[in-house]
Amino acid sequence: MVEVFVDGRPVQVPEGSAAIQACELAGVEIPRFCYHERLAVAGNCRMCLVEVERAPKPVASCAMPVMPGMKIKTNTPLVHKAREGVMEFLLANHPLDCPVCDWGGECDLQDQSMRFGSDRSRQHEPTGRRAVENKNLGPLVKTSMNRCIQCTRCVRFANEVAGAEELGTTGRGNDMQIGTYIEKTLATEMSGNVIDLCPVGALTAKPYAFSYRAWELKRTESVDVMDAVGSAIRVDTRGTEVMRISPRENDDVNEEWISDKTRFAFDGLKRQRLTHPLMREGDRFVPCTWEAALGRVADAARAAQPEERIAVAGPFADAESLVALKDLFNRWDSEHLFLETNAPELVGQPAGFADLRANYLFNATIVGAEQADAVLFVGTNPRHEAAIINTRFRKAFLHNRCDFAAISPEMTLNYDCVNLGDSLAALTDAKHPFFERLRAAKHPMIVLGSGLLERPDAAQHALHAAHALAKTCTNAAPGWTAVNFLQRQASAAAAFDLGFAATTAAAAAKRPAAKFVYLLGADEVAPAALPADAFVVYQGSHGDAGAALADVVLPGAAYTEKSATYVNTEGRVQRVRAALTPPLAARDDWAILRALSEFAGTPLPYASVQGVRARLAEVAPSFAAPNVQAAQPTALAVAAAVAAKAKPSKAKAKALPAVTLPVTDFYLTDAISRNSRTMAQCSRAFTHQIAESAHEAHIAV
Amino acid sequence: MTLPSVTTAVSRDMAHARQRVLSMYRDWLRSAPEIIKLHDLSLTTPMVRRRVRLEFEKKRQVRDLGVIDHLLFKGRTEYEETMNMWKQNAHVMQYFNEEEGLAIPRYQRADGSASFMSKFLRK
Amino acid sequence: MSWKGAVSQTLRELRLHMCQTGPGSAGLRAFVQTEYPALKAQYPDLPVLVREAAGVEARAYGRFAHGREQRLTLEGLSQQDVAAKLKQLVASSA
Numbered sequence: 019m020v021e022v023f024v025d026g027r028p029v030q031v032p033e034g035s036a037a038i039q040a041c042e043l044a045g046v047e048i049p050r051f052c053y054h055e056r057l058a059v060a061g062n063c064r065m066c067l068v069e070v071e072r073a074p075k076p077v078a079s080c081a082m083p084v085m086p087g088m089k090i091k092t093n094t095p096l097v098h099k100a101r102e103g104v105m106e107f108l109l110a111n112h113p114l115d116c117p118v119c120d121w122g123g124e125c126d127l128q129d130q131s132m133r134f135g136s137d138r139s140r141q142h143e144p145t146g147r148r149a150v151e152n153k154n155l156g157p158l159v160k161t162s163m164n165r166c167i168q169c170t171r172c173v174r175f176a177n178e179v180a181g182a183e184e185l186g187t188t189g190r191g192n193d194m195q196i197g198t199y200i201e202k203t204l205a206t207e208m209s210g211n212v213i214d215l216c217p218v219g220a221l222t223a224k225p226y227a228f229s230y231r232a233w234e235l236k237r238t239e240s241v242d243v244m245d246a247v248g249s250a251i252r253v254d255t256r257g258t259e260v261m262r263i264s265p266r267e268n269d270d271v272n273e274e275w276i277s278d279k280t281r282f283a284f285d286g287l288k289r290q291r292l293t294h295p296l297m298r299e300g301d302r303f304v305p306c307t308w309e310a311a312l313g314r315v316a317d318a319a320r321a322a323q324p325e326e327r328i329a330v331a332g333p334f335a336d337a338e339s340l341v342a343l344k345d346l347f348n349r350w351d352s353e354h355l356f357l358e359t360n361a362p363e364l365v366g367q368p369a370g371f372a373d374l375r376a377n378y379l380f381n382a383t384i385v386g387a388e389q390a391d392a393v394l395f396v397g398t399n400p401r402h403e404a405a406i407i408n409t410r411f412r413k414a415f416l417h418n419r420c421d422f423a424a425i426s427p428e429m430t431l432n433y434d435c436v437n438l439g440d441s442l443a444a445l446t447d448a449k450h451p452f453f454e455r456l457r458a459a460k461h462p463m464i465v466l467g468s469g470l471l472e473r474p475d476a477a478q479h480a481l482h483a484a485h486a487l488a489k490t491c492t493n494a495a496p497g498w499t500a501v502n503f504l505q506r507q508a509s510a511a512a513a514f515d516l517g518f519a520a521t522t523a524a525a526a527a528k529r530p531a532a533k534f535v536y537l538l539g540a541d542e543v544a545p546a547a548l549p550a551d552a553f554v555v556y557q558g559s560h561g562d563a564g565a566a567l568a569d570v571v572l573p574g575a576a577y578t579e580k581s582a583t584y585v586n587t588e589g590r591v592q593r594v595r596a597a598l599t600p601p602l603a604a605r606d607d608w609a610i611l612r613a614l615s616e617f618a619g620t621p622l623p624y625a626s627v628q629g630v631r632a633r634l635a636e637v638a639p640s641f642a643a644p645n646v647q648a649a650q651p652t653a654l655a656v657a658a659a660v661a662a663k664a665k666p667s668k669a670k671a672k673a674l675p676a677v678t679l680p681v682t683d684f685y686l687t688d689a690i691s692r693n694s695r696t697m698a699q700c701s702r703a704f705t706h707q708i709a710e711s712a713h714e715a716h717i718a719v
Numbered sequence: 720m721t722l723p724s725v726t727t728a729v730s731r732d733m734a735h736a737r738q739r740v741l742s743m744y745r746d747w748l749r750s751a752p753e754i755i756k757l758h759d760l761s762l763t764t765p766m767v768r769r770r771v772r773l774e775f776e777k778k779r780q781v782r783d784l785g786v787i788d789h790l791l792f793k794g795r796t797e798y799e800e801t802m803n804m805w806k807q808n809a810h811v812m813q814y815f816n817e818e819e820g821l822a823i824p825r826y827q828r829a830d831g832s833a834s835f836m837s838k839f840l841r842k
Numbered sequence: 843m844s845w846k847g848a849v850s851q852t853l854r855e856l857r858l859h860m861c862q863t864g865p866g867s868a869g870l871r872a873f874v875q876t877e878y879p880a881l882k883a884q885y886p887d888l889p890v891l892v893r894e895a896a897g898v899e900a901r902a903y904g905r906f907a908h909g910r911e912q913r914l915t916l917e918g919l920s921q922q923d924v925a926a927k928l929k930q931l932v933a934s935s936a
Binding site for chain 1: 854855857859860862871874875878879882886887889890891892893894895896897898903905907908909
Binding site: 294305306307308309601602603605609612613616625 | 755759761764836840
């Protein structure tokens, strides 16, 4: 720690930090445009100038490392003049767009010019401000390059964090332009974050341009459920509509970034919503009352035998509704509960998979992924399945010289990754030179993907082989876990925690044909897996493939409309908060199941959210401690022991099918994103590379 | 957009009155889905239409033209207040107090307090 | 220890809650490490959920048919006592 003096006050700062960080610690606000804590220092905006004693000129505090005894002055006339001068230069070429600019009200340039700029302009006639052409960066980011102040935050973000090296600067001085130069779109799944980073309105959101002002939005802190990372988000609503989703800071999970699907898929929340209970009559759905619908479901459940009732949970099922559904089915003596990750054929889990938390969680933690120096992916594309964790891997690639290899079909990642083919024999063999690197690594990681669960025997084999491989990594740091499982759906970890998905493959194979099927938001179940005469109930928020199979449809709430609990892929329990109420006759998911239990004559013992949450803690104690990631040492030890006994063999591996990737199109993976117009445009532009029409591409400012 | 007001008219004869009544009936039926959406009701379109029909059936036997004009005026007022959101959810739901499909009173506890089921159905 | 025939027909799920490092859960932790593989080998389709959380007291829940549950406290017990109590739990048909 080094001591410096800011405005006369002494403050202790870590060595190697910049003067701007020292000033922040001292509580002094330094204006800045180009400096960002999570990006490399550029020092080109000159707004952070401060006066340092015995320095001939004011100093850019973001680029000045602290030295012991340095005296920094931030309130002197020199500093004031410097700030006013810099602001004047920035505004000289900045267009007078505030009334039509989306960023008005949350613009750094507006705020800092009010606070630190001069009160009058010296430009008396609008003599030719610089004009720059707008660039087409795709259907998500709207560019208005006249407003760009060339802070290069977007360039640094795209190059470092997102790995999209097509964004850069061309020209210099007054002619400097930010763009891709060769008319490429910004085809990365983190592209939306440049909208938050840009301090002015040069990069804004195209899907919801011109639709709101920042001060009329009501902000609700919540958590994202479009993938299993559980990024911290802020849902901004106006009235009964979600207007946008912005990231919140959470250093342990998503830092300050969210993926494009998280950010832009919310317009799917307004389309194809289930608003009333529906009953099938022939080939039409007829709206009915809750009483009628629940009565019909209860009758159908009673008509089936315990073994003939099954339930399938979809990607957005929250922990409260999972435990209510499980308790209800258990009271009916039915045990066959499945997760959509085992769909479409409803095959069940590998034996003992759901028993030990270490089997199905990302044990190294999301923060730990940054420290990896050799990573092997098995059947997973982290870029599509957990884009935020992918940024951590990229950080490991840049700062830790991490080596990557994958056992999967060919995939394009934003870092170098060797493909070892798509056979699990490669994992058991471990002959490729990459495995030498893995064994010598201090922080090796083997990441198994949720796509493996579609074939329980393959998943079992991969798990055992991974543990065997981890055992040979003798150079690993103590306390480091090498074997990890990457979930791709927000409901999966909670379902495993609660014992919801505990039906083994062997038990599933023995069950009789289902007569009563309860789909909790599950849309990926293959129609062939359900008998034609089965009574199907669909409870969810959107009318997608699952509702089309149903005999009774019960409308539930989406993730922005309920207060619920989700567990992310590292086992962190987080709460989603309601920003709106469910539309029309839709209800909270757990409440629907509680009401159904009353109609069925087996009422559940809890009638309030607190009751359900107490039950959650009773089933799995991690639910009593939210926002914390808990290590599982006993489970890890037992998992390794079980794997050691199993002795995965090469012959068995050769008999297994090739590894496949579960996500083919990042933008269309679940009911909400499939109903979103923005996601459809992204799929066209980025997955299928169909260029936008000239009209769509250049929306006028 | 607010619904435009209509000038209070006087029916020339029974045929004219019948025409006006049927036109208002059609307006009500047509706007049943809109009413549900505007006031965020938990009802279904058939339930709203049945209730409207019930109101009209109550006055089926009226033969006095003056009374019919008065009822048309009242009906149009209710329509404007409902569609222009001058009424609120509570006012609209007053029409559905004894509605069988809602079944809320059936699930209330003996002392009249709300049980889980009555709260669930009421929302 | 042999688990052959130890589990009754009506047991559907066994849940074991323990603290990762607390002394009160030491017996249960040791039990899980030594006995879990054998128990699972005998009953591969029985869910035995091992859940660790900081500061939680050692306890076991047995879920039987029709959702009836029985709860056992195993805080502060040695591995042998834990084994004895659990054997009793899984054999019952409550």
